[in-house]
Amino acid sequence: MSAISTPAAPTAGWHDRRRRWWLLSAVLPLLPLVSMAAWLASGHAWTLWITLICVYGLFPLLDQVLGEDKNNPPEGEVPRIEADAWYRWLVYLALPGLYLTFVAGAWLAVTAELSFIEYLGLALSVGWISAAGINAGHELGHKKSRLELWLAHLALAPSGYGHFRVEHTYGHHRDVATPEDPASARLGESYYRFMTREIPGAFRRASAPGPGGPRRLASVQRESAGLGGHCAVLGCPGCVAGLGGVAVSADTGGLRVFPAVGGQLRGALRTPAAEVGRRPL
Numbered sequence: 001m002s003a004i005s006t007p008a009a010p011t012a013g014w015h016d017r018r019r020r021w022w023l024l025s026a027v028l029p030l031l032p033l034v035s036m037a038a039w040l041a042s043g044h045a046w047t048l049w050i051t052l053i054c055v056y057g058l059f060p061l062l063d064q065v066l067g068e069d070k071n072n073p074p075e076g077e078v079p080r081i082e083a084d085a086w087y088r089w090l091v092y093l094a095l096p097g098l099y100l101t102f103v104a105g106a107w108l109a110v111t112a113e114l115s116f117i118e119y120l121g122l123a124l125s126v127g128w129i130s131a132a133g134i135n136a137g138h139e140l141g142h143k144k145s146r147l148e149l150w151l152a153h154l155a156l157a158p159s160g161y162g163h164f165r166v167e168h169t170y171g172h173h174r175d176v177a178t179p180e181d182p183a184s185a186r187l188g189e190s191y192y193r194f195m196t197r198e199i200p201g202a203f204r205r206a207s208a209p210g211p212g213g214p215r216r217l218a219s220v221q222r223e224s225a226g227l228g229g230h231c232a233v234l235g236c237p238g239c240v241a242g243l244g245g246v247a248v249s250a251d252t253g254g255l256r257v258f259p260a261v262g263g264q265l266r267g268a269l270r271t272p273a274a275e276v277g278r279r280p281l
Contacts, residue, residue, distance in 0.1 A: 014073060014074055014077055016071070016073070016081075017071055018069075018071065019086070022087070022090050023090065025090055025094060026090055026093035026094050026097060027097070028094075028097075028129075028132070029094055029097030029098045029100075029101050029129050029132065029133075030097045030100070030101060031050070031051045031054060031101075031125075031129065032051045032101045032104075032105060032122075032125040032126050032129055033100070033101055033104055034050060035047055035048055035049070035050040035051050035121075035122075035125055036048070036104060036105070036108055036122070038050060039108075039118070045115060045117050045118045045121070046121075048114075048118050048121035048122045048125065049121040049125070050125075051125035051128060051129070052121065052124060052125055052128065055128060091136050091139050091140060092151065094133070094136045094155070095133075095136065095151060095154060095155055098129060098130065098132075098133045098136070098155065098158060099154075099158070101126055101129050101130075102126060102129075102130055102158045105122055105123075105125070105126035106126075108122060109122060109123070127159075130158035130159045131159045131161075133155040133156060133157075133158055133159060134155070134156060134159060134161055134164065136151075136152075136155040137152045137153070137155035137156035137161070137164065137165060138152075138164070138168065140152035140155060141164075141165045141168065141169050142169065149165075152165050153165055163202060163203045163206035163207060164202070164206075166206040167183070167202045167203070167205050167206035168183070168202075171183075171202070171205050171206070172184075172202075182197055182198045182200075182201025182202050182204075182205065183198050183201075183202055
């Protein structure tokens with residue numbers, strides 16, 4: 001006779017001490033705008049690297065100073081937190097900043113005379129923020145409403161990572177820690193070996209024709225979200241990334257390229273990093 005599990009009871013006395021501080025997650029996508037404004041005001045090349053200085057310098061330093069956060073919610077609090085509109089809207093609020101930074105970065109790359117170092121700093125900064133949209137896309141992709149599933153695709157689009165919405169939800173979560181799952185690291189597998197296997201494997205499974213695929217991932221996605229199949233899943237993110245990748249300069253009529261590939265590269269590096277070492281086979 002199988003045991004029947006019951007939801008954990010809420011834990012009295014627990015509260016989120018950082019509830020208001022989570023607003024910073026909606027502000028983070030705007031960080032490259034600070035960098036661009038500083039460059040426009042001063043003309044100093046290093047200002048276009050402010051985002052990366054913060055992400056790889058200041059933030060890790062703050063991590064060390066502040067220490068481990070032990071205020072994780074007890075299991076019994078999870079249903080209440082999931083029902084709290086505050087946390088849901090924090091994810092929604094990240095999307096306008098994501099696209100504002102994406103468009104502003106393309107505009108600056110097209111209209112300004114940037115040196116190679118300035119251009120590289122801008123592209124990598126905007127690319128990092130675009131790829132950070134995978135975090136929001138991941139959370140929204142696990143929701144049930146059609147609006148949130150559409151928002152998940154919008155969050156994934158700037159990094160060209162739309163296939164993640166299908167493969168992660170309907171492939172990885174079904175086959176995790178099995179040889180069929182490209183997103184499960186093998187025991188002893190290095191990050192770089194895992195990356196070269198996970199990235200093409202995940203895209204291949206998400207883009208496989210529904211009836212012919214081993215898990216009919218695309219068909220399941222269409223049925224659950226009504227998103228029109230591969231066009232919305234793979235085509236729309238590709239179009240958004242492409243529009244950011246090639247911009248026409250209104251002042252000269254010339255064609256200039258803004259490397260949105262920075263976001264795609266950052267996404268490609270970030271997603272395997274989140275999976276490697278978890279549930280190794």
